[in-house]
Amino acid sequence: MATKESSGDPMEKLVALCKRRGFIFQGSEIYGGLAGTWDYGPLGALLNENIKKYWRHTFLDTREDTYLLDASIMMHPQVWKASGHTEGFTDPLVEDKVTHKRYRADHLLEEQGVDVHDLSLEEMGKKMAELKMKSPEGNPLTEPKIFNLLVEAGIGAVEGAKEKVYLRGEITQGVQVNFKNVVDAFHPKLPFGIAQIGKAFRNEIVPGNFLFRVREFEQMELQYYITPEIEEGGRQYEYWKGVSMHWYQGLGISAERLRFRQHEAHERAHYAKDAWDIEYHTPFGWKEAWGIHHRGDWDLARHQEHSGVPMTYTTDSGEKILPWIIETSGGLGRALLFTMLDAYHEDEIGGEKRVVLRFKPSIAPIKVAVFPLLKNKPELVAKARSVYEALKKEIPETLWDDNGNIGKRYRRQDEIGTPFCITVDFDTLENNSVTVRERDSGAQERVALAELSFYVQEKIRHS
Ligand code: GAP
Numbered sequence: 001m002a003t004k005e006s007s008g009d010p011m012e013k014l015v016a017l018c019k020r021r022g023f024i025f026q027g028s029e030i031y032g033g034l035a036g037t038w039d040y041g042p043l044g045a046l047l048n049e050n051i052k053k054y055w056r057h058t059f060l061d062t063r064e065d066t067y068l069l070d071a072s073i074m075m076h077p078q079v080w081k082a083s084g085h086t087e088g089f090t091d092p093l094v095e096d097k098v099t100h101k102r103y104r105a106d107h108l109l110e111e112q113g114v115d116v117h118d119l120s121l122e123e124m125g126k127k128m129a130e131l132k133m134k135s136p137e138g139n140p141l142t143e144p145k146i147f148n149l150l151v152e153a154g155i156g157a158v159e160g161a162k163e164k165v166y167l168r169g170e171i172t173q174g175v176q177v178n179f180k181n182v183v184d185a186f187h188p189k190l191p192f193g194i195a196q197i198g199k200a201f202r203n204e205i206v207p208g209n210f211l212f213r214v215r216e217f218e219q220m221e222l223q224y225y226i227t228p229e230i231e232e233g234g235r236q237y238e239y240w241k242g243v244s245m246h247w248y249q250g251l252g253i254s255a256e257r258l259r260f261r262q263h264e265a266h267e268r269a270h271y272a273k274d275a276w277d278i279e280y281h282t283p284f285g286w287k288e289a290w291g292i293h294h295r296g297d298w299d300l301a302r303h304q305e306h307s308g309v310p311m312t313y314t315t316d317s318g319e320k321i322l323p324w325i326i327e328t329s330g331g332l333g334r335a336l337l338f339t340m341l342d343a344y345h346e347d348e349i350g351g352e353k354r355v356v357l358r359f360k361p362s363i364a365p366i367k368v369a370v371f372p373l374l375k376n377k378p379e380l381v382a383k384a385r386s387v388y389e390a391l392k393k394e395i396p397e398t399l400w401d402d403n404g405n406i407g408k409r410y411r412r413q414d415e416i417g418t419p420f421c422i423t424v425d426f427d428t429l430e431n432n433s434v435t436v437r438e439r440d441s442g443a444q445e446r447v448a449l450a451e452l453s454f455y456v457q458e459k460i461r462h463s
Contacts, residue, residue, distance in 0.1 A: 010283045014344055015210055017355065018044065021416050023340075023365075024211070036207030036215030043416055044336070046365035046397065048218075051251065051335050052197055054363065055220045058247050059195050059328075066193040066222060067182055071174025073199055074153065074165045082306035083173050083299060085150055085166075088270035092121055093147035093205050094128070096135035102205050105144035108133060118266050121146060151201040151215070167201040171219045172327065174198070176299040179225070183313060190313065190323060191236065193224040197332070209284055211333040218332035225313070225323040236326050241276055241292050244328045248278055248290060251335060252360030252463075253342045257281040258289070271298040278330075280338040289338055290330035297322040339363060343417060349442045352407070357417030358440055361463035366418045367397040368456055371409050373425040375402045384424035387434060387449065391422075394453040395460075414439055419463070420456055 018024040023044035027037025040048055060066050080086045092105040105124045106116045114127055124144045135141050150169045154162030168174060175194045182194055197220045207213050226236050241260065249255055263275035271293070278290040300311040300322045312320035343357040361367060368391060372384035381402065392398040399418065401409050406423060413421050423435045432449045436456070447455050 010341065010344065011210060013355075014340055017344075017415065018340070023047065023416075027216075036204055036213075038211055038214060038333070043365045047336055047339075047363070048332060050363050050365065051332060051339070052220065054250065055197065055247070056195075058243065058250075059193075059220075059222045063193075065188070065191065066195050066224075067186065067188070069175055069178060069182070069194050069196045070198065071168075071171070071178060071196065073167055073201075074155065075168055075173060075177075077164060077166060078306060079173050079177060079303075080150060080166050080169065082302045083176070084270045084302065085169050085173075086148065089149050089169055090146045091149060091205055092124055092144040094135075094144050095142045096137055096139045097142060098139040099135070099137055101135065101137070102147075103135065103141075104205050107206070108136075108141075117264065147203075147205060149202045149204065151203050168198075169200060169202055170329070171196050171198045171200050171221055172223060172299070172329070175221070175223045176303055179300060179311060180309065190315070191224060191226045191230050193222045195222045197221075209282075209287075211337040212282070212284075212287065214333060217334075219329055220332055220335075221327060221329040224326045224328075226326060227315075227321060227323060231324060231326075237274065237292070237294055240326050240328045244290055244292055244330070245278055248280075248330075248335070250360075251339045251342075252358075252363055253280070253338060257338075257342060259286065261286070269293070271295050273298075280334075280341075282338070282341060289334050290328070292326070292328045295325040295327055297324055299325060349414075352411075354411050354414050356414040356439065359417035359419070361419040361460040364417045364419050365397065366399050366413070366416060367395050367460060368420045368422060369399045369401050369409070369413045369418050370422045371401050371406065371424065373406065373423055379429060380424060380426070383428055387422065387424055387428075387452070391453055391456070395456060410437065410442075420459065422452070 021043060022041040025039045025041055026033040027039050028034040060068055093102055094105045094108065095102050105128065109116050109124060109127060112131055112133065116124065119127065121144050128141065133141060151167045153165050153167055155165055156162045175196055197218060199216060200219050201216050204213050204215050207215055224236065224240060230236060245258065248258055257280055259279050261277050261279050268275045273296045274294040276292045277288045279286040280289045304311040311322060313323050314320055340357065343359045345356050345358055347354060347356060370384055370388040370391060372380040374380055388398060388400050403409065410421060419439045421437045425435065428434050433446050434449060434452065435444050436447050437444045
């Protein structure tokens, strides 16, 4: 059976595969790249879409109590003042005095085995001096200072008089500032949720580990509005933790590589009363994949205070209350990265080594590839084209491939995780059946053309 991988850095191999096969490219690559940005190529974009579709299915399409929203990326600076981000959305920064490269002080200390929990900025500075810490290049470092992660932009047509705005640091605030609008338009009963998928921006001091820590990324979030009575005994919080973990496993990721971890008080974001992460076991350790946060009435109370607009909800008994919020929030890029890391295998099939992405068929960017057995037999090619065209109408993620021999085509499809390969051969011309080859086992089955689409779709549905 499969080995997870042979020697070599699994992240480097994945980055190389992503570029070679058109999943993901470095942002602005031809100009030397822009740190913390990645562009999704044709297969990466399809994979993203499938993950988003699956998220919408769980958090929106199969529920009666959630609403979709799509808010602006640029938001009024007051939003971020009210939400606490201009003050609290910070990391401790140090700079190499020679190269001017910047680092996270807490990360450098952690690498030295220092427990940074509960250390203030000054204490971090003292500890670094005590340990005579140098930058990774061996140069002296500046004192740690607070660095805000919000990304600024200027808007307005008059040069020099541009208005400062922030690109949203979390998509959440677009939902919170529209809470009243949704309530007034739809009169939902509590509990209910507002779901959103969209880009967020963070000026991360040290982006890295491929898609893991970037400066521009997409988030998928549900803000679920409740009352203390509805939450009694932590019911909703536990429920949303369960739904989120179940969703993550549903990406096809092995359960033993996922776990929950509760934040200690000092780690919690400024808005959170309680916070749990779903973590994935990456080649660089257990890392945050997803966050489930109890935000209490922090956001609505703060926006009410700062805007002067009441953010209250009127209950059936006429009482005006500020609901509590449970949020479940995850990065799309991290979901894609962890899905790919988990799917990546090197094994042997029919005595030949291969790289295979064992995507769950419903998540795979390409579902089916159709080949003619031989490229130089017009009658085979014509038949195979007709099979391909018919299938593509039913399953849009169907691909045509007639390059190289069959073995090479299988290897190519394995490497991008295509679950089913269909070969049209001379028997097809006789009896209208084709060979369907399954990616992981390599098992082949003869299927009648009349049943082909149903056969493949059922396999995808039950994956
Ligand atoms: N609204 C809550 C919120 O934004 P968060 O824990 O800061 O909470 C939620 O972010 C998720 O967004 C994380 O679990 C992670 O998946 C993703 N995320 C956060 N920062 C990221 C970054 N710099 N690069 C990639 N993904 C990131």
